[in-house]
Amino acid sequence: MRMKLKNYFLFFCLFTICHISYSSGKKALLIGIDHYYDSEKERYAEWQDLDGAVNDATVMYNLLKSKYGFSTKDMTLLVSPKSTTKKSIVKAFNQLIKSASKGDQVCIYYAGHGAQIKNSKFYELDKKHEAIVPSDVLRTNNFLLDVEINELLNRLLDKEAELTVIFDNCFSGSGTRGAIDLNSLQSRYVPISDIDIDQTYKKQKSAAERGALVVSAAQDYQLAKEYKDNRGQSHGVFTYALMKAMQMSSVNESAEDIFKRVNSIILYNAVPRQDPVIEGQEERMKQPLFGGVADPSIGVQVGIVDAENKYKITLDGGSAVGIVPGTQLTHVKKEVVVEVTALFGVNGCYGKVIQGDKALEEGDLVKVTKWAPYNKNRLKVYFGEMGISDIEINALKELERLLADKGVLEYAPYEENVGFIIKKEDDKWKGFYSPSESISFGHSIPSFEKLEKVISKLETPNNKIFIEVPPSTAVYQELNGSLSGQPKIQAVKAEEKFDYCLIGRFNDKNELEYSWVRFGAQKEEKHNPLPSYTDWVAPHRTFTLSNYAERLGELKGWLTMEVPPNNANFPFKFALKKHSTGALVKNGALVEGEEYGLALYKDNNLYDSWNMEDRYLYIFLLTSDGSMKLLFPATNSSVENNTEQIMKDPSGDYKDEILIGYPDLLSVSPPFTTDNILMLSTVTAITETSIFNQDGVRERGSGDLSLNELIDEEEERSSKQSNWFLERHTFFGTNTQ
Template identity: 30%
Template sequence: MKHRSARGVYAAWVLLGCLVCTPAALGSTGQTGPDHGARRALLVGIDRYQPDDVSAKSQPEAGTSRRKWKDLRGAVNDVRALREVLIHRFGFRPDDVVVLENQAATRQAILTAFQRHLIAPARSGDHSLFYYAGHGSRIRNSRSTELDGKDETIVPADANTADGERKVVDIRDKEWDRLFTQVLDRGAWLTALFDSCHSGSISRGAVPVSAATRFLDEDERDVASLLEPDVPAHPPGQEPERREGALIISASQEDQQAKETVQVAETARQWHGAFSLALMQSLNELPAQASADRLFDRVTARLAAEGHLQDPVLAGPASRRHAPLLGDPAGHLDARMRVNLVQAYAADDVELQGGAAVGLTRDTELVSASAARKAQEVRLRITDVRGLIRSRAKVVNGNWRELKAGDEFEVVRRGMPPVSTLPVWIGPAVTDVRGALALARDLAAQAPGRGVTLVDDPTAATASHVLSWNGEQWLLWSQADRPVLLGTAPRAADILSRLGTASRAAGLFLNVPPTKEVARQFDGRRLGPLGATVAAKPDESVYALTGRVIDSHIEYAWVLARASGPDKPGRVFPLPERTSWSQWSEPDSSRGRSCEAGGLPDCLGRLGKLYYWLTVGGASGEERFPYRLAFSRQSDRTVVDRGELVEGLYRMVLRADPGHIELAQKAWGLQPRYVYVFVIDREGRCTQLFPNAASREYEHLLPSRDDLKRSPEALAEIPLGESGVVTIQPPYGVDTYLVITSAHAIPYLAELVESGPVMTDGRPLRGEQDWSIDRMFLRSTPARPPGT
């Protein structure tokens, strides 16, 4: 298998899920100086697309597109959260961050604001940042030279209207190309981030969820008849992504959907773009000086760990991939993080403007940053994180009555990462088991004559329709926004008649609900020790208990709730799309059995452990240890750090960019750390690879004290000792490699990671305040015969 060539970047650079970044020096105060220019941001988020006038949906004005308008729920939340990250994490001045939301984000308003705020004042050394969250789409262009004859677009808020003789159309890739070029031509650097997609591919998982896709129906009009011909923005070969300093990250591949997801932060529940949420979480997990490719891998890993089948796309010269995303290679970016006080209501009730978006967690401590208060420091401790931009705290030192709105507080101690517990959906139980079996039997008998394919495994084939039970009646889900209500005892013939004719190649999956006996195995009391928790809604789950009928008996499995259809060959994805099917025959029939033998609780326990180690965040310390794991093949010294490991012998090594090593040496001093490497397969089986029984004492303390005297170039690759050799052999598949580093040796770590289902309180490294965790996903494959 070849890992994604150039990460799947398209010939036309603007799939409009991109990120172009700069190595320009960025100060934490937002001040302009000789080493760092001004920084300005324009953030656009659109949730509302449906016309206010209902009649406009069916009778659009002349010149408007006849699309089916769909609202979103997380785009505005994304914009507000990113604003907090830019101001409090990266030091943008609030006045330099312009926001356009919903109806304010018209086509003309976006273009005008971009020109006035990001182009006109831009000078050499400045940084212009543009962010868009909303629908992406396409529009027909008879003048286009692209094979599909279409332009990729983003959809402004007024695309559903007409303004007199002026016909409103989307903002196309060619227009963005021109705008971005103008910024770069002025000597400024540009960050352009779009969380949208241009794929409307059909998907229907086993569990219907209400997560929206950031794609709107294509505009069927011909843009050639609506706008003047495009004037080339630059000579051939000078596209923005080809110019030095450019980095492009797309939210998803061309044939994938960019999805919205629910983020649950303690007492808050908010919708966000899956990509934007992963980006903001990753920005807070890594030091500000982390390279863009390291950040990209972290974002990709988090999306995969949460079960999202969308792969971001990265392209750009090596110099940019190895440079910090919004930081300065020279280390000018202040790593301190500050937030403002909203209101102090009491000593134990202080509201802060900052939450999960800037990495605040329970038990994080902050002190007053105002010089006037240094004599009598006020210290706060976070007690509740209420979403991405709000949190509550209590005063642990000082007088709360002296606090005023707007007071600035600086983080001085990070709290422990939040508990990482696998959310699962267990639907309402069915009492009439015989009725469900009879319905399945009738559907199987009548479906072939209606041209309908019955899907018996939603992870092996895509189902266009799903039949499910909501506790009161059966529902028929399709690509429509709402399901068809079928009542408590629908007839198979009536269900099939709603699926259309054979020419439509309909696929139907009957999701058999759990019986009361099966559901009883997974109440809250029993889920805790398995590292899982019951999700409040299907949207919040990663796995769902799914049933099917095979040969007149019911089988159950845990199925990835956000997946749809078969996995792509060669795709590196750490979560199994489903566990083994377990036949149910009597109460507690699967308890005590292994997952391979159909034990549903054991399967869930393995998933819980895998999810935990895929999502738990480290405490701190990564800025002083810039290394990442790689594998050097013994036969030819080829180094592998992504994609696949072909059968054979490999030596594990730590690798880092010499520039990042030099930065750590100058800023903080390169810190030797204890290094632990584990591998977890997709079934949750875990093995410690390093250190092992053959390791010498302190062999895993790296770099060694003697190595610290060497040059950054000599320290760029460090072998993991004589015992750091592994053999890739059957069984093959996707494995997750965990690299845990700590300033202090961690006793019993092997027992903790390799043990069975997770079940402690979710804080395995309690008391350790200087540790980090990194992950990489690699697919092991058999050696290819010579000549192939």
């Protein structure tokens, strides 16, 4: 089945880091608003002045200047009430746009109040605009809406600037180092309950759709907070954590790794109800915060959350990235090694220091330097015992040429017309008419003359011969090295049961290439969710074969992982909603030509016993070509995906059913295969949502979608209730109702 994803951006997000091209000049616009005109008047008591926004903008200004090479003549700092009215902010934007050139690194930073404003005619699901609050809003009632900001961002992108936009206002925020007094936290949020813009806006192409990286200090419905540090200075919680992460990191460190630092600092301080968000294309997240090319980062890095006890280090990473007990992680500069002792939740772990004397601290990044392999869910692969020589390779090449000239050579073992397969087993060459009927050719490759007798016995339609070419010595050695110790892959011997076998061939151009072929692919199960085979790969691209094996391991992990019981009675479930009839399809056939949207519905039997603990939802697609794609939330984000936000109606009651995004998001067309859609629900937000995306292992026409793995070994909670659950839904295409 080819499942097509319509090119919709499900949820517009305002706060953006964007990348277009290699940079030259550096420009910045920084805005901090503490004082709002007329806020001291009694009728505006809910509009509190802030204490830390000006501090934050000033700190970021100095950090850009001192560490990142921005010049004061190319930076504008707006912090006075007069310079932060809506008119003044828009004017500064326009001046920046006018001065920007192709390749410029442009940074825009905002700290101040934020708001959500109702618009019953708005195209977004929640019918609300995100907005920043200018200093004169109480006099003019004019907010700077997300659609207005997005237009300004797109004008900068039209100039082909590398644009970084960071907003630390409401619906953005994070935590900091040193114990934060949670009682002193102040929200950068202004409640707006009696305004309905009631205006239609044409849907824009967002900056994120143009290759943006999106960073927000909090989920869209959360409050970004500020607090006083141990010196009595006020800061936004997110900005303070970001500032610390930027100070700790290289200017070339990737945005992805800086975000890991920020998130681990926030987790350390346990700031309530504030989860920072990063979204965007994987390529951009691997570049530096302000664009360009990042230092290469080999392997997996995770952040330290708590390092006060060297025998119980808390890390912000776990089974989601392949970490299990026994995995070792190293802080290279400090020469400290941490060994994982236990996992908790879906993406956290504990460890202990086993080497090194220097102290770790929250925000440090440690790199996986030794994997501890998974047990039962690993993908089992077989790729021979030791490889064959170049002499044997050349002999097989000549034999295949002769069979091709004869018209009896087949180029794939899974084709139905294959009646005889030649392969090497136990150091001997054998020929198989079927698994139970074979002949032996001894230790030598069979001659063409011997095979002529076989050819004479083959009858149409099974009259073709396939030769399984074992890996060369070089290919075998490279695979043996790259796959050894992988957390999701286990190399096995021929007599053991395996999922995939490495098979070589000479193609119709008589060129050697290899593919992973699934066991039993000749007898294709009608609805097997794993790919029958991968693309064929030339020997000099063995690294691609390793990568394909890792992707297949990800798929198997999702499809076979053990899921804890839903003893929390989480009541919201996933289905596809047929656009033409509104019917919910929970599994099974999807009809060619029909269109489907993503839907959530409430199971009332579970709802009555639910512990009322809301969860974040992640819906993703696993396709039969081996690819995975996050469908919700959109654009690799964690925005607007909590049940408290998306399932509640205005009165606070939970809805029985909702449609997520567009009703015609998915459609079905031939070839009809089997795809899986999974929904992960978790109490803890997964900030690194790139783990839900992966390229496929073979060409599949125009169908392309993706995901990753979370094998759980979570620590028991005192409540005895699991804090996550995974639903699996299998769908296949058909051309009949």
